[in-house]
Amino acid sequence: MKKTLLAAACSFALEAAQPEYLVLIPEGIFHGIDGRPFDAPHWNLTPERGEQIVAALNQRSIDMVIDYEHATLEAQKTGEPAPAAGWLKSGGFQYIEGVGVCSAKFEWTDKAAGFIGSREYKYLSPVFLYNKAGEVQHLLHVALTNTPNLDQLPEARLAAAAQDFFAQNSQQQDSTMEELLERLRWMLNLPISATAEDIIAELNKLTAQIQEATGTTVAANGQNLFDAIAAAGQLKVAANSQSAPDPTQFVPMAVYQEAIAQASKASNDAQTKELNDLFEAACADGRLTGTATIAYYKGQIETNPAFVKAQIESLPKIAALTQQQTSQVNLAENHQQTPAVDDVQNEVFGLLGVSKEDAEKYGA
Incomplete structure (x- = not known):
């Protein structure tokens, strides 16, 4: 009213x-x-x-x-x-x-x-x-x-004085309000065209952020922005007042980075060896055959190791090639253990009535 x-x-x-x-x-x-x-x-x-x-x-x-x-x-x-x-x-x-x-x-x-x-x-x-x-x-x-x-x-002059006061006071309030809005636009980094409603919306967002960060409610229950700033300062002081770190629990950054690099290299070397072994086994057991196929997968080992591993592990072993290679290995082992004797030589030893051991002992 x-x-x-x-x-x-x-x-x-x-x-x-x-x-x-x-x-x-x-x-x-x-x-x-x-x-x-x-x-x-x-x-x-x-x-x-x-x-x-x-x-x-x-x-x-x-x-x-x-x-x-x-x-x-x-x-x-x-x-x-x-x-x-x-x-x-x-x-x-x-x-x-x-x-x-x-x-x-x-x-x-x-x-x-x-x-x-x-x-x-x-x-x-x-x-x-x-x-x-x-x-x-x-x-x-x-x-x-x-x-x-x-x-x-005269009453008219007094009324005019009152009217003039209200007019000047209204102009002063308008000027003060515009100055306040201008300062709020600058503080909130809003454009010059921002209205009072825009400023209020931005202030509401800022209020929510301050409350979330400090736990202090701005402009409620006697609190204000300075209380929020004080709360933020207390949080900072509390963080800085924590006990000093134990030097035995930390190492220089250079040492840490070197250890990380060495661990990474060891892991890569182990992965490369595992993949090379898998590749060699695939070539041996028949999963990888053909010059072009072997060359393709070998070229992919360095650039796409995960792909090579997945592909090789999904390939079936070829049973015939596996058996043939196993037989060849067994024959080679038998050859090393028991040397083969020429059938003609055994027949000659039989005609002469001597044994192979006598011939080797006394001479032919």
Whole structure:
């Protein structure tokens, strides 16, 4: 629901001597000399609201002007000059407990100082906004005046002052929001065309990633991004605080790499020998026959050893060739064990009536 604020002007007597601070809005409940406000039970400035007003005033980038007879408000309509009587310095506003919203850094023009010293101007008149309950909300303008009664400004001028305040405040909020969005786009590495919805979606993803990495919920239960950063730092500290590694359990990288290379070479050599033995056996038992076939598989041993092994193991042995080769081996072994004797030589030895042993012993 839209908040309705009203504007009012009141006056406070100035001291001829330079005070330590100017009281702009008094603390607590107060009324005008003529009994105003008539649209609220009273005016009331609470310490909490006073602190908020001071914080907003100190964020201004320019000083607040003190004019004559609220000429600044009239100049917005007429375009007439509104010379300054003095200035309330930005950063010099403060809330003094028991006193109210004050300015401890202010200066008068020489002309205004002369008017005050000669009592030609006697009152300081702030213009402020308040709600229907009479609670003071904002300070708009300050002026030197000789009209001590409250709310002497026409209602139209006060309404215009309030409208001007809201317009400036809205523009400032829009500017601040656009600056915030621009910074978020830069931080999240988003394009300039990224909308507020795009930024929110990216922030939601970032929030989920932070929670997953740190276990800290961002912006919930009093937590925020700085808590997540602190949690990440604690994880890092915990990791770095682990006991130092045992040197006996580790070796230099060069030694490790050399051992890996030697183990790999030994494994390759064993695999090559196994494949060569398998190849030779296949040639011997008849699984590989023919010059072209043997040459093909021999050429594949180095480039495609797994293929050669699979092919040879799937080939059937040829029984006839296996048996023939076995018989030849047995004949060769028998030949070495028992030398063959020529049948003619045995017949001659028989005719002579001698034995082979006698012939070898005594001679033919």
